[in-house]
Amino acid sequence: MIEADRREPDVAQFAGGVSSDAHHAALRASVRLLGRLLGEALTRHEGADLLELVERVRGLAREPEDEDLHALLAEVDPATAVVLARAFTAYFQLVNVTEQQHRYAELATGEAGPLAVAVERIGAALAGGDIDADLVADVLARLEYRPVFTAHPTEASRRSVLELLRKVADQTTALADASRPAQERPLAERRLAELVDQLWQTDEIRIAKPDPSDEARTAIYYLQSLAEDVVPGLLAELDRVLAGIDVELPATARPLRFGTWAGGDRDGNPNVTPEMTLQVLELQHDFGLRTLIAQVEDLLRELTTSSRIVAVSEELMSSLQQDAAALPVTWESVRRLNAEEPYRLKLSFIRVRLQRTRDRLAAGTAHEPGRDYLGLPELIDDLVLVRDSMLADGDRLTGDGAILRAIRTAVAMGAGLATMDVREHSGKHHAALAELFDRLGELSTPYEELDREERKELLSAELRGRRPLVGAGVDPGPAATASLDLMASIRTALDTYGPDVVETYIVSMTHDVDDLLAVVLLAREAGLVEIGRDAAATTARLGFAPLFETVAELELAGPLLRTLLEDPGYRRVVAARGDVQEIMLGYSDSSKDAGIAASQWQIHRAQRALRDIAREFGVVLRLFHGRGGSVGRGGGPTGEAIMSQPYGSLDGPIKITEQGEVISDKYTLPTLGRQNLETALAAVLEASLLHRTSLLPPDVLEGWNSTMDLVAGRGQEVYRTLVRDPELVPFFSGATPVDELGKLNIGSRPSKRPGGAGGLDDLRAIPWVFGWTQSRIILPGWYGVGSGLAAAREAGRGETLAEMYGSWAFFRTFVSNVSMTLAKTDLDIAARYVEALVPGAATHLFDSIRKEHARTVSEVLAVTGQAELLESAPVLRRTLELRDHYLAPLHALQVSLLARTRAVPDGEEPDPDLQRALLLTINGISAGLRNTG
Numbered sequence: 001m002i003e004a005d006r007r008e009p010d011v012a013q014f015a016g017g018v019s020s021d022a023h024h025a026a027l028r029a030s031v032r033l034l035g036r037l038l039g040e041a042l043t044r045h046e047g048a049d050l051l052e053l054v055e056r057v058r059g060l061a062r063e064p065e066d067e068d069l070h071a072l073l074a075e076v077d078p079a080t081a082v083v084l085a086r087a088f089t090a091y092f093q094l095v096n097v098t099e100q101q102h103r104y105a106e107l108a109t110g111e112a113g114p115l116a117v118a119v120e121r122i123g124a125a126l127a128g129g130d131i132d133a134d135l136v137a138d139v140l141a142r143l144e145y146r147p148v149f150t151a152h153p154t155e156a157s158r159r160s161v162l163e164l165l166r167k168v169a170d171q172t173t174a175l176a177d178a179s180r181p182a183q184e185r186p187l188a189e190r191r192l193a194e195l196v197d198q199l200w201q202t203d204e205i206r207i208a209k210p211d212p213s214d215e216a217r218t219a220i221y222y223l224q225s226l227a228e229d230v231v232p233g234l235l236a237e238l239d240r241v242l243a244g245i246d247v248e249l250p251a252t253a254r255p256l257r258f259g260t261w262a263g264g265d266r267d268g269n270p271n272v273t274p275e276m277t278l279q280v281l282e283l284q285h286d287f288g289l290r291t292l293i294a295q296v297e298d299l300l301r302e303l304t305t306s307s308r309i310v311a312v313s314e315e316l317m318s319s320l321q322q323d324a325a326a327l328p329v330t331w332e333s334v335r336r337l338n339a340e341e342p343y344r345l346k347l348s349f350i351r352v353r354l355q356r357t358r359d360r361l362a363a364g365t366a367h368e369p370g371r372d373y374l375g376l377p378e379l380i381d382d383l384v385l386v387r388d389s390m391l392a393d394g395d396r397l398t399g400d401g402a403i404l405r406a407i408r409t410a411v412a413m414g415a416g417l418a419t420m421d422v423r424e425h426s427g428k429h430h431a432a433l434a435e436l437f438d439r440l441g442e443l444s445t446p447y448e449e450l451d452r453e454e455r456k457e458l459l460s461a462e463l464r465g466r467r468p469l470v471g472a473g474v475d476p477g478p479a480a481t482a483s484l485d486l487m488a489s490i491r492t493a494l495d496t497y498g499p500d501v502v503e504t505y506i507v508s509m510t511h512d513v514d515d516l517l518a519v520v521l522l523a524r525e526a527g528l529v530e531i532g533r534d535a536a537a538t539t540a541r542l543g544f545a546p547l548f549e550t551v552a553e554l555e556l557a558g559p560l561l562r563t564l565l566e567d568p569g570y571r572r573v574v575a576a577r578g579d580v581q582e583i584m585l586g587y588s589d590s591s592k593d594a595g596i597a598a599s600q601w602q603i604h605r606a607q608r609a610l611r612d613i614a615r616e617f618g619v620v621l622r623l624f625h626g627r628g629g630s631v632g633r634g635g636g637p638t639g640e641a642i643m644s645q646p647y648g649s650l651d652g653p654i655k656i657t658e659q660g661e662v663i664s665d666k667y668t669l670p671t672l673g674r675q676n677l678e679t680a681l682a683a684v685l686e687a688s689l690l691h692r693t694s695l696l697p698p699d700v701l702e703g704w705n706s707t708m709d710l711v712a713g714r715g716q717e718v719y720r721t722l723v724r725d726p727e728l729v730p731f732f733s734g735a736t737p738v739d740e741l742g743k744l745n746i747g748s749r750p751s752k753r754p755g756g757a758g759g760l761d762d763l764r765a766i767p768w769v770f771g772w773t774q775s776r777i778i779l780p781g782w783y784g785v786g787s788g789l790a791a792a793r794e795a796g797r798g799e800t801l802a803e804m805y806g807s808w809a810f811f812r813t814f815v816s817n818v819s820m821t822l823a824k825t826d827l828d829i830a831a832r833y834v835e836a837l838v839p840g841a842a843t844h845l846f847d848s849i850r851k852e853h854a855r856t857v858s859e860v861l862a863v864t865g866q867a868e869l870l871e872s873a874p875v876l877r878r879t880l881e882l883r884d885h886y887l888a889p890l891h892a893l894q895v896s897l898l899a900r901t902r903a904v905p906d907g908e909e910p911d912p913d914l915q916r917a918l919l920l921t922i923n924g925i926s927a928g929l930r931n932t933g
Contacts, residue, residue, distance in 0.1 A: 030101070030172050033189075034094040037196040038087075045200060046083055053080070054087045061888035069889065070832070073896050078913035081893060085917050088890050089924030090199060092883075096927060097165045100669050101173055114639070114682035116241045122689055123245035131689060136247055140255070142620060142652035145684045147677075148259030148421065149222065150659045151215035159218050160202055166668050168195050204923050205916065212272050216262035216280040220287045222667045223258055223417040226677075227291050229670035231256065231412050232405040234678055239404075251387065251407050252380060256681060258418040259655060260284070266424045266486070267508045274489035277422070281493050281501060282361060284416040289358040292379070292415065295406050296351045302402055303343040303386075312342045313389035319382070323349040326370030343386055350382050357415075361496065375498035376414050383407045414500055422490060423506040423547070426515040428483060430455075433518055435477030436469040436525075452512045456563075459517035463524065463531055463569035470525055487526030494528075494541055503543055504582050506624075510546035511553060513563045520544055520573060535575035543577045545624060549586035551594040551716070554602040557583065558609025565617045574619060580653070583610055584624040592768050595719030595784040600814050601712035604646060611649040624655040638676065640816075642683035644809040647694050650687045656680070696807075704804050707797045708811070715788030718852065722783065727842035734838035735830070735846075737898060737922055738771030773824075774925050775833040776891065777849060781821030786856025789863060801863050819860055823869045823880055824929060827853055829891045836895050837902070887928045894921035 042051045060069035076084065112120070125131045171192045174180065180188070210218075235256060239249045249255070263280025266272045320342060324331035330352045338344045356372040367374045383406060390399035434447040437458075443450075450458065462469075470476050476484065493501050505523070507515055523529045523542055530539040546564075548557045561583065565571050574581050585606065590599040607623065614621035627641070638656060658666065667673040694701065722728060733739055772779045792801055804811040827850055834846045857869065870877040897918040901910045 030098045030176065031095060033175075033192070034098060034168070034172070034196065035091065037193045038090055038094060038200070040193065041197045041200045042087060044197070050080070050083055050087075054084065057084065057889045058885070061885055061892075070892050070896070073889070073892050076893075076896075078911045078917055081897060081917035082913050082920060085890065085893060085920035085924055086200070086204070088886055089204060089920060089927055091886060092924060092927035093161065093165055093199070094168065094196070096665075097169045097668070098172060100665070100672050101169055113237065114679045115238055115685075118682035118686040119241040119245060121686060122247075125690055126245060133247070136689060139652050139685075139688045140242075140247070140249060140253060143253070143255045143685060143688060144257060144653040145255065145677075145681045146257050146259050146419075146653070146655045147658045147680070148261060148624070148655050149219040149418065149663060150261040150657050151212065151219070151263075151265060159221060161199065161204060162664050162668055163221075164195060164199050164202060168192065168199070169669055171195060205919050212263045212269070212276050213280055213283060216260070216283055219260050219262045219663075220284060220417060222663055222673075223260075223413070224287060224291055225670060226258070226667065226673055227409060227413045227417065228294075230673045230677060232409045234674055234681070235408040235412065236405055237678070238681065239400075239408075251384060251404060252411055253408075254411050255685075256412045256677065258413065260418040260420050261423065261657075262420075264420040264422040264502070266422065268425070274485045277420070277486075277489050278493060281416065281420060281497060284418065284420075285361055285497060286358060288413065288415045288417040289354055289361075291413070291417070292410060293351060293354045293358070295409065296347055296354060299402055299406055300344055300347045300351065303347065303398075304341060305343050305390075305398070307340050307342050310395065311393045313385075313392050316342060316346060316385055316389040319385055320345055320349070322370065327352055343389075346382065346386055350379070353382075354379070373415075376410070376500065377498075379415070380407060380410060383410065416497060416501055419500050420493075420502050421504050421506055422486070422502055423508055424483075424486070424519075426507050426509045426511065426518070428479070429507070429515070429518040429522055431479035432477075432483035432522060433459075433469075433480070435480040439474075439476070440469070452514055455514035456512070456517065459514055459521055460567050460569060463517060463521055463567075468525060469521075483522050484526055487523055487528060490542060491526055491528055499541065504545050504624075505542055506545045506547050506584055508547045508549065510548060510560075512556075513560060513567070516544055516546055516564055517567070517570065520570060529573060531569045531572055535572045538572040538576040540573045540576040543580070543582055544573070545582035545584050547584040547586055547626070548606065549589040549593075551590050551598055551602045554585070554590060554606040557585075557606040558613055561610055562613050562616075565613070565619065571617075578620075579618060580620045580622055581614060582622040582624055582655070584626055584655075586626045588626065588769075591780055594716045596781060596818070597715030597785050597788045597814075598712040598719070601708050604810055607649040608646045611646060615648075620651060620653070621649065622653040622655065623649065624657075626657050627659075637679075637813075639679040639683040640809070640813045642680060642687055643691075644813040645687065645691075646810075647691045650684065650691070652688050654684055703800060704808060704811070707792050707800050707804065710792045710795060710797070711785075711788035713788070714791035715784035717784075718787040719784035722845065722848060722852075725845060727845055730839050731834075731842035731845045732771065734842065735777065735833045736771035736775045737894065737918070738767050740898075740901075740918060740922065741767050741770060770926075773929060774894070774922060776824070776826040776829045776887075778821050778825045779849065782818050782825065782856050783849070783852055785818050786852055786854075786859045789859035790855060793859070793862070798862070802865070805863050815860060815863055818856070819864070819869050822853070822857055822860065823877065825853060826884065829888065832892065832895050833898075836899050883928050887925060890921050890924045890928065894918065894925065897921060 039051055042054065057069065057072065060072065063069070073081075073084075122131070122136065126133065126136065171188065175185065175188050175192065238255060242249050263272060263277050323346070324335075327349055330349060334345060334348045338348065353372050356368070360367065360372050373379050383403065387399050387403045387407065390396075390403065430448070437443055437447040443458075445454075447455075447458075470480070470484070475481075490502050490505075505519060507519055510516065520529055523544075524531065528541045532538045546557075546560065548554045561581070565574065565581070585603050587599060587603065590602065593599070594602075610621055610623070623645075625641070641656075642650065642654065665672075666676045696704075769780050789801065792798075805815055806812075830849075831846070834843055838846070861867070861869070864871075866872065868877075870880075897914060901914055901918055904910045
């Protein structure tokens, strides 16, 4: 049967520490049960011989020499290969969901949660005079942790599979409940067996490529779950712990909200049209309003307060009269039974207005004042009116109960569950303006031929003027039409749904100031921006954020922000947006461009520069971290990443992307969703209040800076030497299944940039990382780090490195994440890919990879003072070791299948089962390694 390795049964994947015996025992029991049920499902559907083959493959994978395993798999026919790949993938899926449950149980054993610990520290700082109450109130007013769900294609599992796995998790939890009557266990086990059987019968591979609306539905699935099961309790906990230090969280504060890119990320995705953007927003609001209606209905059932017993405010009674006049049919239907239950009456009107709002948006009809809601503030005002009446009568317990939770949830989620960001490439805006300016015939040089400084002067002057660039009845050209249509769709969305529906326009590939001024000018043409003589006369319905993606762009981020804020027209736009300037930092392309050491260090330095300039201009900096799931794309524990930012760079608001398989890993189970959000929110609160100034003497910090300059500089040199080798592209294409990823149908965006020559520069960062991970080289997460650390050590800075690891959160987090990636790297497995699949002329690169890997392991151990990788995280280390027993056959099978499919002559299609089996191995390895993209 398929079950956990009895010699090393612990499969919990925690960040560190040792699990208790009770947690180990419970986890072992869950894994054994699910493994047995999967084995039984295999026998029922595929026969005992197939199960015997699975067990034989699993046994051979444990042997040090795996020649027999590879010989066996080379003889497996395509249909059998499909079943083998499915069996090991299903095992990983079941183990993952079990790990998630027990990970939460392990984390929840402490007496105080992350928010309680953070607030306790804040309370101590208040008592000691290190901070004052005014600062706390000021920061709380703008505190906002916003995870942004992107549509980036690294989630290989279908939503159907994820939903089944969540049911498996719920049933496994129920079985582990010691208070459950013993006589119920047989039926509960049968239900679990039914779910495992259904999982086996469900196709893991999507039959069609998703479009942006499909990706939006996936985001909505998680957002609804968070709104119903996580957000109310989490915000109530924040309220409770703050009250413990005599700090009040206003009812309408928004410390937590959510964002989305699904339907708004146009960069390189031709499927995201203006029409699609509006379609997705309509979908979000349909589901969001359903969620709000359900929450109001819960309140209706609970708030049975009678006016015979309590006093009700005059304001509430007056509002009921207005509601009755606006909605007479509703009044007639509720007055007989609820005439003396004023809160139920008010909530009945709120429910009907929400229902009518949903109907109005679906039909595209006009708003009817008093009969539906134009925007979220009207709804919040009605809910606050109910709570204020309770508080006026002295009913604090009820007023701070269900009604307050509903208010906080509505404020956090809004009517559309998440705020959409729109992202577009800077080149699109310049192409649009080239058509508009050249049509006017005023420039002595065509717009496209102007240098950056000339464009800046032109655009800045144009922004201060008031003339339109597009006249009525004039065809502006295809590029201008595309940009203006996008702006028009944003204006329509704002008019329809309110100011929070789309908040930021992100300009990817921002190189200089003209890239931002260009998009502001286009927004002005669409009526989204109107720049007056001062800030008070300026209107800006949209904010604008540059995205700095490469190391060169990150180096110029500070000077660019200064020049931008010095522009009088743009400065008025920022003032009109509440003096908040958002900046997005790209982890993926900077890492792909220069290696992880240079990328991480330059992002850290850029944040310092941006912090200082924002302070100088009196602007609140909202940093948007474009992190991926893998370490090579900025991944790693979110709370640690937040706490490792430069002091003072976080002053309340922060946005962080949640991508691909990270979303399902964090949020499939509500309990883990709560834990992850609480940890991040606690870090944002603590960093904003307690990390405002440097804790280190300037000379110490300067020494650490120069040491990191050495590490990053040498790391970049070594990394670029490898990736600029002309044989790197054939090596990467041969040693990884990157060319096969597009057939998995895991995202709507193409994996390569349009119009390129097919080289490395055209490949997006996501498949770059995903491909290396599949073959277990995982190069973007560590290559060059060893050379960089060695250069610092050889320069006499070994003790400095140890000090940095012990006392600098940035460096410690960086080294810890690299350690985890090194532990997941397996160059013995990778060698199979290289030997079987890489062209002979490119194989020499593997020697460089092996040498740098050995150097990096050695240098990391020297810095940490440990004898082996992950010595301080034994549970994670044993988890990875155990997973290798089940990953080994999948890797071996993938190598065999890649060789077979690539051997098919040009013009011929491989056997469909052969292709399917290959895609299943990609899926299975992704499930086994987790943070793959």
